[in-house]
Amino acid sequence: xxxxxxxxxxxxxxxxxxxxxxxxxxxxxxxxxxxxxxxxxxxxxxxxxxxxxxxxxxxxxxxxxxxxxxxxxxxxxxxxxxxxxxxxxxxxxxxxxxxxxxxxxxxxxxxxxxxxxxxxxxxxxxxxxxxxxxxxxxxxxxxxxxxxxxxxxxxxxxxxxxxxxxxxxxxxxxxxxxxxxxxxxxxxxxxxxxxxxxxxxxxxxxxxxxxxx
Amino acid sequence: xxxxxxxxxxxxxxxxxxxxxxxxxxxxxxxxxxxxxxxxxxxxxxxxxxxxxxxxxxxxxxxxxxxxxxxxxxxxxxxxxxxxxxxxxxxxxxxxxxxxxxxxxxxxxxxxxxxxxxxxxxxxxxxxxxxxxxxxxxxxxxxxxxxxxxxxxxxxxxxxxxxxxxxxxxxxxxxxxxxxxxxxxxxxxxxxxxxxxxxxxxxxxxxxxxxxxxxxxxxxxxxxxxxxxxxxxxxxxxxxxxxxxxxxxxxxxxxxxxxxxxxxxxxxxxxxxxxxxxxxxxxxxxxxxxxxxxxxxxxxxxxxxxxxxxxxxxxxxxxxxxxxxxxxxxxxxxxxxxxxxxxxxxxxxxxxxxxxxxxxxxxxxxxxxxxxxxxxxxxxxxxxxxx
Numbered sequence: 001x002x003x004x005x006x007x008x009x010x011x012x013x014x015x016x017x018x019x020x021x022x023x024x025x026x027x028x029x030x031x032x033x034x035x036x037x038x039x040x041x042x043x044x045x046x047x048x049x050x051x052x053x054x055x056x057x058x059x060x061x062x063x064x065x066x067x068x069x070x071x072x073x074x075x076x077x078x079x080x081x082x083x084x085x086x087x088x089x090x091x092x093x094x095x096x097x098x099x100x101x102x103x104x105x106x107x108x109x110x111x112x113x114x115x116x117x118x119x120x121x122x123x124x125x126x127x128x129x130x131x132x133x134x135x136x137x138x139x140x141x142x143x144x145x146x147x148x149x150x151x152x153x154x155x156x157x158x159x160x161x162x163x164x165x166x167x168x169x170x171x172x173x174x175x176x177x178x179x180x181x182x183x184x185x186x187x188x189x190x191x192x193x194x195x196x197x198x199x200x201x202x203x204x205x206x207x208x209x210x211x212x213x
Numbered sequence: 214x215x216x217x218x219x220x221x222x223x224x225x226x227x228x229x230x231x232x233x234x235x236x237x238x239x240x241x242x243x244x245x246x247x248x249x250x251x252x253x254x255x256x257x258x259x260x261x262x263x264x265x266x267x268x269x270x271x272x273x274x275x276x277x278x279x280x281x282x283x284x285x286x287x288x289x290x291x292x293x294x295x296x297x298x299x300x301x302x303x304x305x306x307x308x309x310x311x312x313x314x315x316x317x318x319x320x321x322x323x324x325x326x327x328x329x330x331x332x333x334x335x336x337x338x339x340x341x342x343x344x345x346x347x348x349x350x351x352x353x354x355x356x357x358x359x360x361x362x363x364x365x366x367x368x369x370x371x372x373x374x375x376x377x378x379x380x381x382x383x384x385x386x387x388x389x390x391x392x393x394x395x396x397x398x399x400x401x402x403x404x405x406x407x408x409x410x411x412x413x414x415x416x417x418x419x420x421x422x423x424x425x426x427x428x429x430x431x432x433x434x435x436x437x438x439x440x441x442x443x444x445x446x447x448x449x450x451x452x453x454x455x456x457x458x459x460x461x462x463x464x465x466x467x468x469x470x471x472x473x474x475x476x477x478x479x480x481x482x483x484x485x486x487x488x489x490x491x492x493x494x495x496x497x498x499x500x501x502x503x504x505x506x507x508x509x510x511x512x513x514x515x516x517x518x519x520x521x522x523x524x525x526x527x528x529x530x531x532x533x534x535x536x537x538x539x540x541x542x543x544x545x546x547x548x549x550x551x552x553x554x555x556x557x558x559x560x561x562x563x564x565x566x567x568x569x570x571x572x573x574x575x576x577x578x579x580x581x582x583x584x585x586x587x588x589x590x591x592x593x594x595x596x597x598x599x600x
Contacts, residue, residue, distance in 0.1 A: 005538035006539075063573075
């Protein structure tokens with residue numbers, strides 16, 4: 001029962017995504033399996049993510065659509081609701097009663113919601129407390145860092161085969177000694193209170209062992 | 214014995230068993246072919262005391278007949294020892310016994326043994342003669358072994374009708390087997406004359422003619438409505454499930470004998486959508502006019518207009534797919550059979566899909582075999598019974 005519903009639906013969804021993809025989103029199956037997909041969301045024009053290509057991995061369990069798809073970012077992104085390993089804090093990606101997934105939603109609406117989340121972060125339900133605080137209190141600084149990260153890490157229209165996010169994530173972390181381009185740019189802001197604040201808190205919650213601060 | 218030769222008994226023997234002859238003028242041994250139905254078996258009977266007595270008589274049969282008699286062989290000596298019986302009486306009894314055995318066993322291996330025999334030359338000659346007389350234009354296909362012939366007839370309305378004729382090696386002595394796609398069964402007479410295929414085709418033609426009105430009505434449905442079931446209608450299916458609005462459909466089952474009369478109805482969809490239609494049908498049924506096509510009657514009584522699926526957008530608007538698996542016909546689960554009762558939503562679901570979803574969410578309540586929860590689309594209450 002589950003698998004026949006799963007196959008019928010996924011096939012139909014892939015057809016729909018191919019013929020009528022949500023604006024600014026592309027989806028395709030990764031390899032031959034239909035249950036592992038890749039997607040790219042283009043950052044919206046009026047956000048610090050503009051001109052960026054954000055790659056996502058979507059994995060669909062055989063319980064789908066009775067369970068939500070699992071989605072994570074492969075491209076590093078500076079966002080209150082997305083953590084350093086790409087996990088997304090979004091209501092509809094969880095089962096009720098905590099979450100709001102229902103079979104009326106689909107991959108297209110999920111990706112649309114993620115795109116909307118990039119335009120309108122939800123600081124009240126933050127995954128990254130520091131980024132969230134910065135987003136609320138020091139919006140200019142938040143925009144600046146998010147913009148720089150977009151320019152330095154989200155420029156690949158095509159993602160190389162190796163999945164970048166899990167291993168590369170520390171590179172862009174503020175204060176990381178081994179950091180590359182975004183690091184230097186961030187270092188210029190070192191005197192800024194907001195930046196320090198972010199790094200300190202970050203260290204406190206133990207997300208960045210290699211932080212220099 | 215000389216007198217016997219011209220007597221009534223000898224005449225009976227000749228009439229009933231023409232292929233058996235006496236070996237000598239003493240009339241104490243009889244041999245030849247023993248006919249049972251269309252089959253012939255070799256037999257030899259000895260009757261030392263002449264044709265009018267069975268004292269000391271014995272009978273030999275060939276192996277094929279012995280196979281047929283396998284279970285009833287013990288009866289034969291009893292028949293031979295019946296007092297007062299003569300040779301003719303015995304042969305009549307034996308023939309009846311064999312016929313019974315053949316009938317009983319026609320389905321098992323012995324019947325098989327006979328029917329799988331390679332056809333004789335006369336079989337092919339007969340078949341070709343018959344097809345010639347029917348006309349090669351109506352022969353659609355013939356299989357390699359010449360045992361399955363597909364004939365195609367075109368009726369007055371240019372509708373095509375196929376009949377498959379399955380021939381056994383016993384043709385033309387056996388009743389034909391046919392496969393047709395007609396709403397009623399084709400009756401084939403046991404004795405169909407010397408041209409059984411032609412007479413079967415004639416009957417097929419008559420049956421097709423008889424159902425012309427029914428085909429007209431069904432074609433009318435297929436052309437002017439959106440038929441969702443049967444998926445690929447054949448001439449044997451006399452029902453149509455047609456779309457009558459957003460998420461609702463109507464199943465019309467026609468009377469084969471009276472196709473323009475009032476058919477049987479079943480509505481599908483949410484109660485809010487189909488309730489008023491059902492009421493209109495109940496109240497307006499007396500206005501049904503058998504002189505009109507059922508579609509016209511339905512449109513007048515239900516106050517609706519049937520639609521055909523012309524474009525993709527229209528199809529999406531009606532959207533009869535299950536809201537959970539996105540399939541209309543899900544293997545093993547049929548077509549969506551429950552719908553949200555909230556009219557603006559009216560989403561259809563497969564019972565099994567909705568059940569599985571409500572089972573997956575913690576805020577659904579169960580009461581006996583029914584689950585109560587929220588419609589995944591509009592969040593209004595919805596319930597589904599167990600499977």
